[in-house]
Amino acid sequence: MQDAQRQFVEAAAAALGPKSVVTEHDAIEPWLTDWRGRYRGAAAAILQPASTDEVALIVALANRHDVPLVPQGGNTSMVGGATPPPDGSALILSLRRMNRVRRLAAEEGLVVAEAGVILADLHAAALGQGRRFPLTLGAKGSATIGGLVSTNAGGTQVLRHGTMRGLVLGIEAVLPDGSIHDGLAALKKDNRGYDLNQLLIGAEGTLGVVTAATLRLVPAIAARAVAWVGVDSPHAALDLLHAMAPAADAIESFELIPAHSLDAVLRHIPGTRAPLERPHPWHVLIEAVASNADEAPSALIETLLAQAFERGLVRDAAIAASEAQGEAFWRIRDSISEAERASGPALQHDISVPVAAMPNFMIDGARAVEAAFPGTSAGAFGHLGDGNVHFHVRAPAGSAPDWPTRNAGVISPFVHDLVVAAGGSISAEHGIGQMKRDELARLSSPARMHALNAIKRALDPRNLFNPGKLVSLASDRLDQ
């Protein structure tokens, strides 16, 4: 451990007690690697405060001893966003001990949760009061509120409820200078200058550390309808989305699934079966919900699907006859990533384009990739209603398992160029972290990069917060 780090750690242990500092190698080890095992860092200690005041104290010590901090929640970043730098220059600031739900006000429709609350636990707490926190994603058993806020997480219910940005009503954070920003009050109208809460959402811990958030709750689901629909093309799927507009207040998910992905699931995931009798080139999974059992959405969905069938937008459709069948439909969707992994090595891209541009992008983009990289096959699936798909480029048959690593440097920039040409985003819901940092710098306008760097320098002039992530200041310390 470097001298400055040792002094910092000793001061933290003295002030907060030994429980707040972890220095045993075995205890640190699991938190040095991202959950997909792509990035590996080094850190001599994990600091784990139990309150906002303790976080502020740690940040003050970080300033005094000039030691950078890497905030960490559930460590489920897809872009290496919570992995410390490999040179051991930073310590990990874990928020996991701050796991209290401070207040859950069902009638007001809000909950105040600390940064370390795990998403699944928040779901359970809300449900216990007849409410729902309407954001979910695969890592819900590990991902924490602080990380979800800091990455503006998305998921499968964004169509109706938005990303975290649409669900955050307030934020408490410790800013890089050690001061506490108390923006927890849920004010629907508040125009007091630049919105620091909005700036912290999606900042990936580079502008300070979120310690708690006030989040919006919605009524619990009383009834739902899950439909599986066969369609001709992504274009037909988009027409179908528009045709479902009369049910827009009920539809939470509109997921597009190509035949290739369905086939991979049926082949590799035991116990799955095709929802429709005949094969179709593309599929749509629709979920509509109601908070009032009297307003079960099935009838409206069935009517709209029948009308769409008449118009030739739909080849075939099935509405789940039971909760179990609905779950089975969702299991197919949720198993795509696992099934595609089992099918062979592939490069994944989390991208978005304007919804109207998505069908062309899916077809033309895949063709362009396959033409440029012979032997590959490309395909996309995901949240069509959000303009967000996961775009996979699969290795040529017989490629070695390390094909993605060897080809990412050429293929991913090619895909990103296509995305930018379509007016899209190279990171729809996973953020930038370290994985896309250089691509962000390459593909953003100078105006934008200048502004991002200026904001980082203004709020974290000593580059103490999650250095090397998001902005391209690399892990170098900034000029002071």
Added chain:
Amino acid sequence: MQDAQRQFVEAAAAALGPKSVVTEHDAIEPWLTDWRGRYRGAAAAILQPASTDEVALIVALANRHDVPLVPQGGNTSMVGGATPPPDGSALILSLRRMNRVRRLAAEEGLVVAEAGVILADLHAAALGQGRRFPLTLGAKGSATIGGLVSTNAGGTQVLRHGTMRGLVLGIEAVLPDGSIHDGLAALKKDNRGYDLNQLLIGAEGTLGVVTAATLRLVPAIAARAVAWVGVDSPHAALDLLHAMAPAADAIESFELIPAHSLDAVLRHIPGTRAPLERPHPWHVLIEAVASNADEAPSALIETLLAQAFERGLVRDAAIAASEAQGEAFWRIRDSISEAERASGPALQHDISVPVAAMPNFMIDGARAVEAAFPGTSAGAFGHLGDGNVHFHVRAPAGSAPDWPTRNAGVISPFVHDLVVAAGGSISAEHGIGQMKRDELARLSSPARMHALNAIKRALDPRNLFNPGKLVSLASDRLDQ
């Protein structure tokens, strides 16, 4: 005109043509005073570019000649936000010539409008395509999109659709260094670092000038229900709001009106009449809408009001039997400010507190003010559902018309202290401008003010954009 300004204006006229520069005194005069006549500034010229490139050129010239700019749209600020400094150091940058609707995509539910588009014109354009832009306010005939975005405007439909922040899907702006930020693409999921669009919303032109915005459209209204309800207290009104939750997807407005305000309207506004037979201490105006004529909300509203009556939450209620009657209810609400002005001098405060805290604040806050300033009477009305009321302190009987000016320095800080103690905001929907700049500095945490100033310095290091507004750098030029 100062030398630097003269050179700037000559260069602008040479580059953009004489139409882009106004120097005639009579043409400038109306734009030097805010619309309530409280602030008066000086400016030797108005620059009025017709395109984003022309704005960028003007900003580049402003940098070259070191001349600050005050962006101006419809000049309807309630806080002197668009009035130039009195020393004549700045020029006005008017966006009014940039008044094109660039694209209106009804099926995609979005419109791209330039900064100078007037709100009422946007309403009309949307309606022409069967859509609605769901934000409206009293100044809609003058207020422009650029100003609405830059002040994060609110209004009477925020309960369901949010403020401008909830309706802006993309922004184009010229940043203080003259570069163009193109953030117009409507991406529902986009996590590429700090969200510059969110930072520009509500920045009051101090971080650059918004030149266009992509805005969300919703289906046009096919049916609506307008109800006028007599209640015992603000507490009963809040209980009623919760009781109406089953209609939450339809209710757009929930406005609280005290007897005093209704009486003022009936006394001063010709042709108005009380909606209910007997007098009540408090009133609620509820509007619910549906985009589908089959789902007319009247029946649900009537059922819920009947249930609330059974529970003792409601003293009496009337649902408008016709569009004309609904308009008559709204005319009462919309006339309150005018009627209160006619009743005598008063100090107005645009404040918000958490919705749950609002009833107590309205009662206790009014009592505290009346006790501290004998002879005054205090009362609040407005958007209960948003936690946003307009809190008026009326002068003692017989006070001179300049009573507000003479007493604002004492009474408004007293009110603001109450607001802060209740966890609220001293500016709910009007912004900070120059009127509340010093109060913002007084009542914000050092952490917050430090961050606001750091952001301003980072993005506008030469303080060229709307100097003297919002942040407390006064109109002095920053150290460079």
